[in-house]
Amino acid sequence: xxxxxxxxxxxxxxxVSRRGFMKFCAATASMMALPPMMIPRVAAAxxxxxxxxxxxxxxxxCTGCTESLTRSHAPTIEGLIFDHISLDYHHTLQAAxxxxxxxxxxxxxxxxxxxxxxxxxxxxxxxxxxxxxxxxGTTNLAMLKDVAAGAAAIISVGTCAAYGGLPMARxxxxxxxxxxxxxxxxxxxxxxxxxxxxxxxxGVLAHFLTFGRLPELDALNRPKVFFGQSIHDRCYRRPFYExxxxxxxxxxxxxxxxxxxxxxxxxxxxxxxxxxTAKWNEGTSFPIEAGHGCIGCSEPGFWDKGGFYDAxxxxxxxxxxxxxxxxxxxxxxxxxxxxxxxxxxxKADRKEEV
Amino acid sequence: MSGLNAIPxxxxxxxxxxxxxxxxxxxxxxxxxxxxxxxxxxxxxxIDLAAxxxxxxxxxxxxxxxxxGEVSATIDAFGPTLVExxxxxxxxxxxxxxxxxxxxxxxxxxxxxxxxxxxxxDDLADGLAALHGLNAPDAPSEDVQ
Numbered sequence: 001x002x003x004x005x006x007x008x009x010x011x012x013x014x015x016v017s018r019r020g021f022m023k024f025c026a027a028t029a030s031m032m033a034l035p036p037m038m039i040p041r042v043a044a045a046x047x048x049x050x051x052x053x054x055x056x057x058x059x060x061x062c063t064g065c066t067e068s069l070t071r072s073h074a075p076t077i078e079g080l081i082f083d084h085i086s087l088d089y090h091h092t093l094q095a096a097x098x099x100x101x102x103x104x105x106x107x108x109x110x111x112x113x114x115x116x117x118x119x120x121x122x123x124x125x126x127x128x129x130x131x132x133x134x135x136x137g138t139t140n141l142a143m144l145k146d147v148a149a150g151a152a153a154i155i156s157v158g159t160c161a162a163y164g165g166l167p168m169a170r171x172x173x174x175x176x177x178x179x180x181x182x183x184x185x186x187x188x189x190x191x192x193x194x195x196x197x198x199x200x201x202x203g204v205l206a207h208f209l210t211f212g213r214l215p216e217l218d219a220l221n222r223p224k225v226f227f228g229q230s231i232h233d234r235c236y237r238r239p240f241y242e243x244x245x246x247x248x249x250x251x252x253x254x255x256x257x258x259x260x261x262x263x264x265x266x267x268x269x270x271x272x273x274x275x276x277t278a279k280w281n282e283g284t285s286f287p288i289e290a291g292h293g294c295i296g297c298s299e300p301g302f303w304d305k306g307g308f309y310d311a312x313x314x315x316x317x318x319x320x321x322x323x324x325x326x327x328x329x330x331x332x333x334x335x336x337x338x339x340x341x342x343x344x345x346x347k348a349d350r351k352e353e354v
Numbered sequence: 355m356s357g358l359n360a361i362p363x364x365x366x367x368x369x370x371x372x373x374x375x376x377x378x379x380x381x382x383x384x385x386x387x388x389x390x391x392x393x394x395x396x397x398x399x400x401i402d403l404a405a406x407x408x409x410x411x412x413x414x415x416x417x418x419x420x421x422x423g424e425v426s427a428t429i430d431a432f433g434p435t436l437v438e439x440x441x442x443x444x445x446x447x448x449x450x451x452x453x454x455x456x457x458x459x460x461x462x463x464x465x466x467x468x469x470x471x472x473x474x475x476d477d478l479a480d481g482l483a484a485l486h487g488l489n490a491p492d493a494p495s496e497d498v499q
Contacts, residue, residue, distance in 0.1 A: 018474040020432030023450050026470075027458040036400030036461060234407050236375055258373060277404060282456060 007049040007084050007209065021047075032203045032210070033225035033274070042210055049084075049209040053112040054119060055105060055147055056090035059140040060133050060167040060176055061122030065158035066092050068195035069202070085205060088116070091135065102136050109150050117208065118151035118186075120144065120179050123160040123167045127175030144182055153187040153214055154179060157201055162190035162221075163300040170304050180221065189214045190221040194297035197278045200226045220300065222272065231268035231294045234276035237261065255291065265309040266293025273298040375407040378415055381462070388464035389444055401462040413460070420445060429470055433458070437468055 005013075011021055025043040029036060058066065070093070087093065088108030089101065096104050108116060122140070125132040130141035138146075148154060156179045159165040167176035180188050191201055204223055207215045215223040232238060240246070240260040247254035247261055255264075262269070271294050275286040287294060293309075296302040306314070381401065388399035403413070421441030429435040433452040440447060446468050450458040487493060 017431045018477055019429060019470055022470060022474075023429075023432050023435060023458070026461070027450055030402050030404055030459040033405065035405075036402050039400070236373055236407050236409050238407070239373070239376055276407065 005051070006047060007051075008047040010051075010084055028206050028210075031199050032207055032215075045210040046206075051084060051086050052208065053108050053116040054085045054087050054205075055108055055116055055151075056087060056093075056119040056121070057135075057140075057143060057147060058091060059120065059122030059124050059144070059161070060174065061158065061160050061165075063092060064195040065121040065161075065201075066090070068193075069198045084209070085117075088112075098136075105147070109147065113150040115152050116150065117205075118147055118154045119157055120154060120161045121157045123164045123176035123178060124182060125167070125174035125176050126181075127173070132174040141182065144179065148179075148183045148186055151186055153189065153208070154183060155201075155204055155214075156180070156188060156190045156192075156221075158196055159192040159194045159297060159300075159302070162192040165194065166303055168303075187214055188221055189217060189223060191226075192220075192222065192298040192300075193273060194302075196298070197226075197274055197280070199278045200274055218272070222298075226274040226278075227272040227298070229272065231271045231273055231276050231288070232266075234274075235268055235288055236276070237288060250291070258291075261288060261291075261293040262313075263311050264293050265295075265307065265311055267296030267299070267302070267308075267312065268294040269312060271296040271299050271302075373409050374411050374415070375409050377406050377408050378412050378419075381406075381408075381416065382419070385442075385445055385462060385464060389442070392444055392464050392466075398463070398465040400464075403460045403462065417447070420447070427471060431470075435470060437471060 008021055011024060016024065022039070022043060025046060026036070026039050028046065029039045029042045032042075034042065056066075086108075089105040091101060094101055094104065122133075124130065124140045124144055126141065130139035133140045135143060156162040160167060160176075161179050164172075164176050164178045167174060168178075180190075189204060191204055193200070200223070203226060204215060207213075207223070207225075215225055218224050218227055220227075232241070235241075237258060237260045240258070241262060245254060245257075245259040246263045247259045248263055249255065250264065255261075260266070266288065268288065275294070276288070279286045279289075295308045296305070381403070384399075384401060388397075388401070391397040391399065423439035423441050423443065425437075425439040427437045429437065433450070434455065435451065436447075436449045438447045439445070444464055444466060446463040446465065448461045448463050448468050448470065450461075452458055
């Protein structure tokens with residue numbers, strides 16, 4: 001069997017020099033939220049990284065997750081990582097259609113049984129034996145079980161695959177559930193968000209390429225490097241929160257001066273994601289920077305937790321007292337949190353390398 | 355025509371828009387400690403400024419405080435990388451950009467020389483092989499006058 005080229009070899013073929021490769025590694029380490037001192041180790045691992053087979057299944061979804069990844073600006077680090085994987089099945093992106101497409105999936109599964117990565121976006125309908133969403137006459141439920149059986153690991157991309165998402169919103173007419181409700185015997189990493197940040201999706205792929213395993217996860221199976229801190233912890237408007245300066249309406253003086261959006265329903269204090277640092281639209285900004293509070297789209301059940309414009313202190317998301325305590329603790333640790341997280345991440349990664 | 359066009363939209367800007375995150379001081383302290391480590395133990399440090407809330411205003415303040423030093427260089431590899439030594443010897447600002455000059459990372463490197471400036475060892479061997487070919491008796495000659 002022909003030996004697949006390493007990532008370094010592929011980059012060299014594309015005219016990326018050795019210095020370019022080191023720069024690629026520096027940017028990849030930054031993307032994975034690893035401390036910069038890990039760059040040489042990332043380089044050593046990526047130098048040898050082989051091309052993994054990836055099967056991407058899209059179920060009850062809006063294609064926003066795929067749009068998020070593929071519309072990232074190019075040429076990018078995430079683009080190069082994405083190019084390196086062997087995306088053997090993705091019914092939106094692949095050229096093949098009909099039986100040819102399904103055959104490609106079967107073939108990839110047989111050739112890479114037990115080794116391929118399965119990426120899922122979208123939730124899975126369970127009601128009435130899952131008939132509400134089918135691909136090539138197969139229910140999403142049956143296809144997921146079939147493909148998951150041979151996967152090394154599963155990445156649930158987007159809030160629908162991770163937590164059920166909008167299809168699961170009350171009254172959940174299709175009986176939608178997340179991947180983790182169906183597959184119990186495989187490692188699953190959740191990359192929630194509606195949609196998820198492209199760099200987070202490719203960061204997980206890069207981590208798999210670098211270390212040959214999934215990154216360290218939190219209690220909700222999210223990679224800690226990206227979901228370890230709340231939006232509030234890393235928000236540039238946080239000093240206004242701490243000074244008690246809040247926008248009361250979207251057109252008052254506070255809003256114009258960029259004060260904290262907590263009273264306008266911002267869910268930043270209870271939402272864990274990397275928007276405030278990774279940002280969107282080619283790194284331009286994130287919703288809070290555009291003047292709108294965080295809607296908490298990477299948290300389970302965000303769609304059924306009341307109005308997006310209701311302040312957390314109204315209690316829909318838990319007691320106001322509890323949130324105040326949480327925010328207070330956050331304020332106390334202040335800006336040191338961001339710096340401290342780096343050493344935690346370094347430790348976490350050193351642990352993985354042992 | 356009515357509706358949106360009838361609404362006078364005016365985007366206000368002012369000093370408050372140039373926000374600061376209060377992370378500048380911790381970063382300066384980290385630089386000082388890192389420079390001490392470099393002198394006493396030859397330990398190099400890299401600080402990723404994208405790893406923390408750090409606004410454009412913070413960066414502007416940082417650049418003003420650190421000032422410019424004797425060395426600046428541009429590396430053209432997978433897009434430009436701008437390397438500048440600050441007025442504090444051993445404290446470097448290294449900005450990686452992609453081919454379209456968009457920033458990938460901004461690092462503060464506390465080191466005698468940023469690693470990316472050093473010629474990779476394998477490139478030395480490649481360069482030697484290429485030179486050897488150039489100097490070979492049967493190499494095609496070109497006018498170099």
